[in-house]
Amino acid sequence: MLEWLKEPEINFPGQLEHAGFEHGVCVGQIQAKAGLTQSTVSEYLSILQRAGFIEAKRVGQWTYYKRNEGAFEALSKLIQSNL
């Protein structure tokens, strides 16, 4: 999912019918691609959010998730320096 969110236009073309990608990708799009249930995907995304890897933005009935690139840089540096 994290890799998918690097290129929303390529990985979630279906979202174009309803919205753009300025706030990220909505849960339903991710669920369809993942092939897991709605509850599983929702929970997974909230875990990634709490971990800081993605950010959520509620717009109407939809919740859009997008990557927080800073978290990946921080993780990369953490591995370099601490591990």
Add this chain to the structure above:
Amino acid sequence: MLEWLKEPEINFPGQLEHAGFEHGVCVGQIQAKAGLTQSTVSEYLSILQRAGFIEAKRVGQWTYYKRNEGAFEALSKLIQSNL
């Protein structure tokens, strides 16, 4: 354990009575510090070895493990480029 192995001299002073650190740290030293059973530590180290994060060197009855720094750099770069 991976962090401990960054500074063997500091984290495993007990090994000096029997050997140096040129090949790494032996299982018994790591076990004592970890506070887990011998079997658990041995299995854990073999997993880390198969994953490429540490290297094993058998010397007599002892198996010494040391970090494979290249694996950590590679992981850091993988996160930067692929994740």
Add this chain to the structure above:
DNA sequence: CAAATATATCGACTTTTCCCGATATATGGA
């Protein structure tokens, strides 16, 4: 070769994680 020491492997049990269906909550539209 027998005993002592160090490590590895095996089987079982416990804990954690994964994933689901059911249900609750939130929003938008008739």
Add this chain to the structure above:
DNA sequence: TCCATATATCGGGAAAAGTCGATATATTTG
């Protein structure tokens, strides 16, 4: 307000990971 849609949360069963004791293997020494 009532219903449809989207997402979140909850409880439980299945799968995986963690840990142990017992035992096997390897090495050194007497």
